[in-house]
Amino acid sequence: MSADLQTWSTLFTAMVLQAMPFLVLGVALSSIVAVVIPDRWWAWVLRRHPAVAIPAATACGVLVPGCECTTVPVAGRLAERGVPFAAALSFALASPALNPIVMLATAAAFRGQPEMVLARFLASFAAVLVVGAYLYALGVQPPPRWGRHEHDHDPPHRRRALRLAAAAQHDLLHTTGLVALGAAIAAMVRVVLPDGFLPAIADNTALAILVMAGLAIVMALCSESDAFIAASFVLLPPTAVLTFMVVGPLVDLRLMIMYRSNFGTKAAGLIGSLALVAAVLCSLVVGRVVL
Amino acid sequence: MQRLSGVALVALGSALVVVAVNGDSLLYVRDTMTWPLIAAGVVVAALGFAGLVNALPIHHAPRSIVLALAAALVVLVVRPGPLSVDTGFGYDLESGKVLTSFTIPASAMVGPGASAEAIDAAAIELHAGQFAFAVQQFPLEFEGVAVRMIGQFDVVDGQPTLVRFRVICCASDAMRLSVRLAWEGETPEVAAWVEVIGQWDGNADEPSMAVRGWKEIPMPERPYLDLGS
Numbered sequence: 001m002s003a004d005l006q007t008w009s010t011l012f013t014a015m016v017l018q019a020m021p022f023l024v025l026g027v028a029l030s031s032i033v034a035v036v037i038p039d040r041w042w043a044w045v046l047r048r049h050p051a052v053a054i055p056a057a058t059a060c061g062v063l064v065p066g067c068e069c070t071t072v073p074v075a076g077r078l079a080e081r082g083v084p085f086a087a088a089l090s091f092a093l094a095s096p097a098l099n100p101i102v103m104l105a106t107a108a109a110f111r112g113q114p115e116m117v118l119a120r121f122l123a124s125f126a127a128v129l130v131v132g133a134y135l136y137a138l139g140v141q142p143p144p145r146w147g148r149h150e151h152d153h154d155p156p157h158r159r160r161a162l163r164l165a166a167a168a169q170h171d172l173l174h175t176t177g178l179v180a181l182g183a184a185i186a187a188m189v190r191v192v193l194p195d196g197f198l199p200a201i202a203d204n205t206a207l208a209i210l211v212m213a214g215l216a217i218v219m220a221l222c223s224e225s226d227a228f229i230a231a232s233f234v235l236l237p238p239t240a241v242l243t244f245m246v247v248g249p250l251v252d253l254r255l256m257i258m259y260r261s262n263f264g265t266k267a268a269g270l271i272g273s274l275a276l277v278a279a280v281l282c283s284l285v286v287g288r289v290v291l
Numbered sequence: 292m293q294r295l296s297g298v299a300l301v302a303l304g305s306a307l308v309v310v311a312v313n314g315d316s317l318l319y320v321r322d323t324m325t326w327p328l329i330a331a332g333v334v335v336a337a338l339g340f341a342g343l344v345n346a347l348p349i350h351h352a353p354r355s356i357v358l359a360l361a362a363a364l365v366v367l368v369v370r371p372g373p374l375s376v377d378t379g380f381g382y383d384l385e386s387g388k389v390l391t392s393f394t395i396p397a398s399a400m401v402g403p404g405a406s407a408e409a410i411d412a413a414a415i416e417l418h419a420g421q422f423a424f425a426v427q428q429f430p431l432e433f434e435g436v437a438v439r440m441i442g443q444f445d446v447v448d449g450q451p452t453l454v455r456f457r458v459i460c461c462a463s464d465a466m467r468l469s470v471r472l473a474w475e476g477e478t479p480e481v482a483a484w485v486e487v488i489g490q491w492d493g494n495a496d497e498p499s500m501a502v503r504g505w506k507e508i509p510m511p512e513r514p515y516l517d518l519g520s
Binding site for chain 2: 021178181232
């Protein structure tokens with residue numbers, strides 16, 4: 001085995017192994033949320049004036065673990081039931097970006113750096129609020145032809161435990177493959193990049209931030225595992241690493257496909273561009289203050 | 292595709308359990324991950340098995356599951372080794388910047404120029420970070436201390452060097468922690484695991500360990516240094 005292939009396979013294996021326990025924990029909790037908490041509860045919490053509903057939706061996301069596979073379709077479903085779209089989407093963005101599992105994983109990946117956990121929380125929270133407020137101000141409403149998620153297909157008589165296991169299996173199938181893809185790309189980036197590349201852009205914070213934002217979009221990592229991959233970019237400025245973790249859960253290639261299938265092309269484009277700008281700006285500000 | 296999904300999850304879950312139980316996980320992640328890996332592996336395998344026996348319907352098996360299967364195969368079949376100095380990976384970490392806390396017992400103070408036998412009998416095992424820290428913080432006392440170090444032998448710009456990868460989270464964030472070696476005579480091959488004994492050479496600007504004895508050893512069960520932070 002060549003040296004590069006040996007290194008790639010070691011890094012790939014390390015990232016997959018490190019991420020899997022957190023991924024399983026996150027999938028289990030998000031499945032519980034998807035099955036146990038009825039839609040009408042979300043509608044009751046969020047069907048209020050947007051000035052209240054958007055922060056409330058974001059706060060719900062902080063408390064409720066959910067992966068993008070679950071929360072984006074839930075946002076569409078909530079909006080169908082009368083919840084302001086901006087509030088519904090705020091929840092969909094906040095849950096994968098801010099939930100306790102993500103923060104736990106970030107703390108584990110950045111051991112001895114609690115400021116990184118705080119910075120991730122603050123920057124993600126602010127970015128979600130900004131996106132929600134902008135969507136409300138612009139009056140964005142997706143066309144009424146949203147796709148449905150597999151979780152909705154379960155007949156009501158199915159036993160709850162079975163539905164829970166089925167939801168967990170579905171999410172695991174989706175996210176495990178994506179984690180493997182992200183780890184493969186991240187390991188390749190580490191191996192293929194010339195030795196001097198990361199140290200070179202490390203001196204240019206603006207460039208490093210843009211590179212990491214781009215990587216977050218391309219790699220499309222699960223939010224419960226992205227911290228472990230972010231932590232591997234040890235030479236980059238902390239703000240650039242923070243940007244990677246804030247951008248990824250809000251906008252990446254996989255999410256763009258989900259946004260489009262759930263909200264239509266125009267709304268997806270708007271959400272994606274808004275989320276990217278908000279995530280980068282909030283990371284910059286928070287990174288400057290906290291890190 | 293449904294059956295493939297079940298197979299992929301069972302394979303991946305089994306892989307997690309196997310590498311955690313047989314200790315191979317220590318080549319990639321820290322030892323604190325052993326039990327979480329076992330627990331995750333059991334859950335993943337159980338869900339996969341449930342899919343295989345049709346206890347759980349799989350509505351739309353995603354294509355990405357092929358990647359999960361590939362991950363399982365890499366872990367189970369390829370079983371890549373740990374990071375090594377001969378793969379050219381890893382950025383050098385300035386050893387003196389590693390926060391460290393340790394005490395040197397009085398028994399390790401054998402005095403400058405002690406014999407190899409005296410050093411071998413009294414040596415305290417340190418890593419490169421502790422070595423650099425001691426040189427910076429208490430050079431007068433450290434000059435006579437007998438030191439034992441374990442790592443991979445490397446030659447950097449013609450300079451014999453002892454390297455150990457330090458990880459915070461897993462191998463993906465590994466950095467090289469190294470100490471220069473003042474070495475006389477035959478040297479091992481690059482990347483060989485060695486145990487060396489010796490003392491600080493007294494040079495504070497470019498500190499080296501004056502090697503008084505060495506032997507090749509098998510790769511340690513835990514090849515990476517886990518320094519806590």
